[in-house]
Each structure stands twice: as C-alpha cells, then as structure tokens.
Amino acid sequence: MGIRFILMVNKQGQTRLAQYYEWLTLEERRALEGEIVRKCLARNDQQCSFVEHRNYKIVYRRYASLFFLVGVDNDENELAILEFIHLLVETMDRHFGNVCELDIMFHLEKAHFMLEEMVMNGCIVETSKSNILSPIQLMDKTS
C-alpha cells in the first residue's frame, strides 16, 4: 500500500485536507486524526519527523502554520516521504503562488487533484511538478 493517508492540519489541530487510500469509517477517521494530531503537534523542532503509530509510521513536516502528515507502511523510506511532502508543497506553491492555509481551504478540490496526480493506490507515481500541474492548468483554462 505504501502511503495510507495524507493529512494537512493547522496549528490548532483542525484538519484542512484528508486523503485516505484505504477505507476507514468516519468514526475511525475522526479517531485517527485526533490521535495523530495529539501525538505530532506536541513535538518540537529538535525532534525527528517520524512517529510510530499503531502499526505504521507517520512522517510529518511543518510549513508555517500547516502540518503535513503522511501515514506510511513501516518499510517505506521516511526520507523519500519527506521529499514527497516537500515536492507537494513546492507544487502547490507554484500553482497558488506562495501557498497558505487559506489557499488549501478554498481550493480543496484542486489540492485533491494534485494529490491524485502524484499518488495512486498509495504509490507515488508522478514526481515532476510540470506533469502534475499541466492537467490542472488545462482545466482551469477551459472552465
């Protein structure tokens, strides 16, 4: 499965984006998000970006007020996931220009779209920013 879920959470612990690659019920999602937020947001900058949770790992990174949290299987490469998060942020940055929490809130659909380009079935399939963005730009133009 590789990646199990991708979450974006702000400093207050409010979820801003949640993408799951395995089916969880709403209650399970809520519980999971709560646990993870409690675990990860309490950590400081001097601590490492990996947290073991249940039977998988969470790789997270903070950009300004937003935390990007990715749940991955245990044999996934943590550093590669960090790079993936960075790539995601750069991609959004390129699209929105200096991306911030509000951009994601108001363009949630686009954020999902980018993720769909990058990840399929929990596998990272696309890592080129222009490849990720070209369909979105095309759609923007036509609509």
Add this chain to the structure above:
Amino acid sequence: MASPSLMDTLFQRSLDDIIKGLRHQQSTESTFISKVIEEIRREIKTTDLQTKSTALQKLTYLNSIHSIDMSWASFHAIECISSPTFAHKKIGYLAISQSFNESTPVILLITNQLRKDLNSGNEFEVSLALDCLSRIGTVDLCRDLTSEVFTLMSTSKVFVRKKAVSVVLRLFEKYPDAVRVCFKRLVESLESSDSQILSAVVGVFCELASKEPRSYLPLAPEFYRILVDSRNNWVLIKVLKIFANLAPLEPRLAKRVVEPICDHMRKTGAKSMVFECIRTVVASFTEYESAVKLAAVKIHEFLLEDDPNLKYLGLHALSIMAPKHLWAVLENKDVVIQSLSDEDPNIKLESLRLVMAMVSEGNVVEICRVLVNYALKSDPEFCNEILGSILSTCCQNVYEIIIDFDWYVSLLGEMSTIPHCQKGEEIENQLIDIGMRVKDVRPELVRVGRHLLIDPALLGNPFLHRILSAAAWVCGEYVEFSRNPVELMEALLQPRTGLLPSSIRTVYMQSAFKVLIFCVCSYLVQKEDMTSEVSDLASKRECSESSDLASAKAPVECDQDEGFNPRNSNQSYEDPSVVNGGHGQLSTSALMEEKSFTHESVFKLLNLMELAMCPLLGSYDVEIQERARNALGFIELVKRDILNPSLLKEANLETEEVSASRIVEWVHDAFSEELGPVSITAQERVLIPDELVLKGNLADLEAICGNVELPSSCSFSLRSPYYGESAGISFSNLQDEEDPEPSTEATSLLTEHRKLHELYYLPSEKNETITIANDYPPANYPSSGINTNDDTQDLVTLTNQSLVSKRKPNHAKPRPVVVKLDEGDAAPVTAKKPEVKDDLLSGAIRDILLGNEAKPASSQSNPSDKSSIKKKGKEKLNVDLSDSNEDLAVREQNNPENPSSRRSKHRGHGKEKSKKSQGKKDGDGREDGGEKEKQKSRNRNGKHKTRQRADAPLNVVAQTPPIPDFLI
C-alpha cells in the same frame, strides 16, 4: 443561523460561502453545519445538475473536513458523474472516491458510467474514471472493467497510460484473474523508455513483490537493468525495495546485485537513496561482509549528523543489524548511549532497543540496575517502556540470560514499587512462572512477596493489584518457606484488602486459607511429636493408624492445655527433625523455631481468620462468598475437634477428632502437591483414542442417561452422611480424590457402566499427568523499545567492561535448575494461513511468467486476451461444477466469494510450493526449465483441471522460477 444576509443575497450558497461562514462561526459551528446540511438535502434533490453538483461539492467538503456523514447522498453522486459537463463529473467523482466503499449499495450502478468514461475520447474523463477505480474498485468493478483498463495500458497518451498501469495493482488485488489479461502488458511496460510509465510500473511491481516476492524472480533481469541504468531516485528506491525482497530467495541474484547497490551507496548524494541502500543491505544482504561494512560506515555518518531525522534512522538501521552484526552496534555504542538522553522520545526509544540488544548474561545485572534507576527518574510513559523492555528481555527463552534468580526476583519486587509502574500483568506472570519453574528461588520469592503484601500503601494503587495477586499466590503456595506465617496471614487479611477487586481478593482468601492449613498442620505435627515422645508412639503416625494415635493424643492435649503451655512452648518443639522426616515441608531447624505454634497462637490465627471472613459471607461476589464459607466451615471444624479436647472428651467423639485431623492432613497434602508449568499445547497432544467418535450421533445416549444417575451421585450419597456432616463444607470433593477406596458398590457400578459403554470413555491409561508435558513455548516477546540510564557515564564504562568481552563471567552461585518443558515441538504451530488472495495472485502470475518464457508468443494461453470476460466467467462455472467434489476440501478455507475453479487450482499450486520450495530452494534452474517447458506446453493444450492435478508433481518442480542464464 449564521448570516441571514448571505441567505438573502444568494439563491444558493457556494462552497466558498460555506467556508467563509464556517470561519466566522467558530463558536456555533455545529448549528451552522446542521443548517447547511439541511439546505444541502433540499438542494441536492433538484433536477438542475448545477445546483445538485454544488450541493454535493459542499457536502463532500463537510465530509472531508468535518466528518459529516454523506453516505445518504451516494445516488446523487452517481447522477453527477453521468452529467455531460466535466465540472459536474469532477465533483461527482471526488465525492465517490471519498465516500464509496465495498458495502455501498449503489456501487454497482456506476459500472456502466465508468466504462463509458474509460472509453471516452477526453483524456481527463478517462483519468477521472481511472482514479476513481483505483480508490473504490470492488471485485465486481474490477472484473467488469479489466478489459477496458487493458486497452488503456497501450494507449499512446502517456497521461492516461501511466494511470492505467497504476490501476492494475487494484485490479490484481481484487480480481486475481486480471493477471491473465494484463500481466504481459505490465511486463512490457518495464521496457518503456518513458520515465513516467516506468515510475508507475516499478511502483506496481514494488507493491506486488512485497507480498509474494518469489513469483517475480524471473523478472530480475529487467529490474537489474533499471537499477544500473536509471537516474531517477524515486524509481531506484522502489527497485531497491524489490531487490530487498528478491535477494533472500536467490543467492546468485544477491551476489550479482550487491555491487551496483554499493556503487549507488557510494556515489549518490541523496540521503534518502543512501538510506534505502543501507536498509536494503542490512536487511537482505547480511552475508556480504564488504557491503555490510560499507553500510556500517554510512550509518556512522548518519549518527554523527545534527539532523535528528538522520540520527533516528541511523539508530533504526543499527537495530535492524543488531541480531546478526552486533559488532556494528558496539562500534557505535558511544552514540547510542548518548542518545539515551536525547530530547526526542523516539530517539531515546530506539537507543533503548539497542542497549537491550547488547544485554548478555554477563552484564544484565548492571544494565538493569542502571535502567531501573533511570526509570525512577523519567516520565511515566518512558518509565514503563524501560520496565517493559527489561521484563521482555529477561524472560526470553525461559529466562535464558538470568543466572542469579534471587537477584531477578528481588528486581521484580523493586520494579513493582516504582511509582509509575504499570506492568502489573507482566510482573504477575513472571513471579508465578518463576515460582513454578525455579525451585531454588522460592524462599526469596516468598520474601519478596511478603514484602509486597505487608505494605498497606501498595493496596491503594490499582496498577499493582495484579502483582499483589501474584505475591499472595506465591506466599500461599510456598508458605513453608516463610519465616513468619502468622505475619503473612495478618498481611493477607488486613482491612485494606477491601480495596482489591474481587477476583484478586479471592486469591488472597485462598492464600490465607493455605497459610492456615499449613499452620494448623504444623501445630498438629508438633503435637504428635510431643505425644510420641511421651508415649513412645513415634513410629505409628501413618494415616491408617491414626486412630491409635488419636486415642493417645487426647490425654496429652489435655495436659498441654492445662499445664505446659506457655512455659514449655520452646522446649516442647525441640525435635524438628522428626517433623522434617514426617512431612518434608519444613526445611531447616532454624526456620522451625520461629514457626513453632502454640495452642494459643493457632487459636489466635483461627480467630483472626474467622473475624476477617465473617463479614464476607454477605459479599455479592459468589467466589468470595463461597471461599469465606469454606474457610469458616473449616475453622469451625478445627476449633471444635482439635482445639477443644475437653469438649471432645466429654462428648467422647474420638472418631470425630480423627476425621478432623485427617481432613487437615488431606487438605494440606492437596495444597502441597506441586504445580508445574503446563504447556499451552498440552491438551492438543492428548491423542484422541481411535474408538472415540466425537462427532457421532449422540441420540442413543438418552437411553443410557436413563439409568445414569447411579454411578457418581450414588457414591456421593454413600459418603456424605459420614464426612459431610462435619459442617457441610465443600471438602467432599477433596476427599473424593484422596479417598483410597471408593465405595465398592460405586466402583462396581462404574466398571459395569464402563464395560457397557466403552465407547464414551477415555482409555484408562490416559490418566498420566500432562504437567510433565514437553514443549513449553518459550516466552518470546518482541523486545519493545525502552531506554536507558541516567548516568550515561555509568553505562559507558559498563559497556566497556562487559559488552566488549563476551565471555561468561564465573558466577559464584551456579545457575539453579529452571524447569523447561521439552523443546520438542516448537511453539504452537503458528497456523500458516497464507492469504488466499495473494496466493491466487502469485499462482496466476507464475503461470503467466513461466508461460511467457516457454512460449513467448502463446497468446492463446491467455484466454482472455480479447474474448469477453463474461464468457470466461461462465466457462469457469461449468468446470467448477464438474470438479466441485475434488475441490471441496481446498475450497473450504477459501474466500467464499471466489468460487472459480481456476482459482482453486492456483491455490493448490501455492500450497505445494510453500511445502516444497524450502527443500528445493534453487535447484538446477536449467533442468527445471526444460521440464517446465514440456509441462507448460501440455498445459496449453488442454488446460483443464483434471489434467493439471495429475501433473501436480511435475508442476511443483517447475515452481522454482529459474533465473535466466544471462543474469548469472
């Protein structure tokens, strides 16, 4: 109501309006949301797709961010995706991917729409449909859409093709037969020059290989090429993962691949890549000295970095290495130990794991001492991590590394009193387990137990209750080692035991009862000694002669009561050796002196017990009530018969007294029976006698049951007037067991019954105790992480001393015997339950791969290439019917939803493989190849199951996929 102005100005609120509204309505978020949901419910019913899709969009947003249920809207989502407008489609597909699952009732309705979109000329529509399929694909969807995906895998549009390739993973997972259709094209994609396709296909293989690596060995050359040629780190990391799974299966492959991996490790600048190389080497290439050394060097570099991420990963890699290459951990021990005081709990945890990996017989005492000190000072969570890892490390393989059990038991006691300790259950188990296994440590165990029991403060901590329960049990069971049973009794009956949960309270009560029995029994024995000294009857103390004894006893008791008591108490028990000889319970004469019981002290004990038990008669817990009643009944018996000889005399009930003291002896004997560890598989190992038909029809039992009442109940009724009258206590059970000669009448009845209905009896020889049974599965706990000492310095020196020199130190004390059950049969057979699906999948893949090699062009072997899949389904059903009997056994454990005959066939393969492959490993690849080729071509012709089954053995040979020569 949020902002009525918005409602007024807009006909329908857009998603942006909702988001803005939410942002300004923090306090009454829930009322705002329920208002919005109400609107959505209204809007979504309209026929106007624009309004409908906007409503759905809002709902999707609320679902995703605020966890609002949207399952009720699933039909509306389907309406949206059938809209001709792309924007509506997009909203609909997002809603579906997010909210549909296997059990969504309307999911079958989207099959046609998905098919339509997959065939669409608009590549974005195709892409939406593919994305959706990859998220929600069910067995049915995957089966019905396989051919569309197959077509898309060869489209010229890279944008679509890469997605089609990725979706294949979902198809395979849900519908293994898709392999027959798509696998060849998937393999071809490996040769694609387009990096996007390559990245997608490698991702798919990485996932597939992680589940069932063996099937993909034949593709090793392709992966090797990518490993050498590719410049894309994302792809390389995936390929490395594939090799990490393949290499252990095929040594020749490992030999070939290890060099390029080391090359990458040396040259690459990307840390993620370096780390992947390290992980691959330490996990799968542990035999290659130079590679491991290189990895160790890189790990060392990681550890020296300031970045906590690298440090953590370095430690993590070390812990993977530890079992096989402890030297690498020792080389880095300074860093490891410093990391124990890192501020990141994760890093502390990792280094704790490493410290525990370094534990050996020689240093376990020192390391544990330091760790326990550290546990005292750290936060509760970490404290328990430390305790947990000490416990699990020490009990590995039946306490393999423990030499000095006295030390370990007192360590357990010490750990219990650490304020944050929450490892009650584990400590409880170990205390009891050690008590049963290690005879020599019992005195110490009782000492530790007493120490715990006697402290009333501990009763207030619920986490300790389980430990106290173990302590109580130990003290009751091994009370003969106690220096002061009276004190124990007081501890067991102290008023604060009311704080215990009833299950543990009953343990206390039972232990108190055991202590009481012990005391009374000792008292009786002492008295007998006296008696025998006086009346020279020492030799006549056997049970059978106890009537003699009793008659002799009575007068003496009298004397004692009246005159001897206080003065003579010391003098009168001077001859403990006789006691020892008689009962083997009282170990040393020194102990004996403190244990001597006077008439008064026993009387006091009885009163104490009576006082404590009386209120419990009214307990709501039946267990407590019953035990209290037992104890009181016993006390009454003892008091009347033994301690009141004057009364006795008057009543002239000699026989009564005999029975009372005999009962005491019996109970005591019952309690002194040693309990040993029992294998958890013991019961399974009792052979079921041939004649025993467990599943037979028991209807004819009724006839038997008619005359049944007799045997057992009859023997009871014979006895009860005799014994039962002694206060109606529940000793009758005990007596049943001990009674040397059950009433002859009952026996004869029993034998008769047995003769008649031999069928329902176990053979009589079967009575042997299981206690001596063999394999006790060694307690194996994955050593959970913990961390270490406060005095880093301390540990450093310690490791210098003891970690490096791995010699066994000479212990002054020899290691006591630890009772182990035969190691014979390994731990309970961890029932091998290969995942059926994976098995199916790998079977299918193996077929395809081997087929490919035998006849690269044999497309007719893929029945599905172009023919409609539905037709195939029917065909299968037919075959199924004809074979259903033979397959029954296999199918039983199968997923009920996959009744296709072809699948069961694959399963057959899978199993055979797992059985044989170990033995075969990498047989001679080439010969196999030859055979397999023949084999395959035969299969091609008539690929019917019966055939396949007949060929099974041959097939097995072919299972080891040969590595093509050019790789080796």
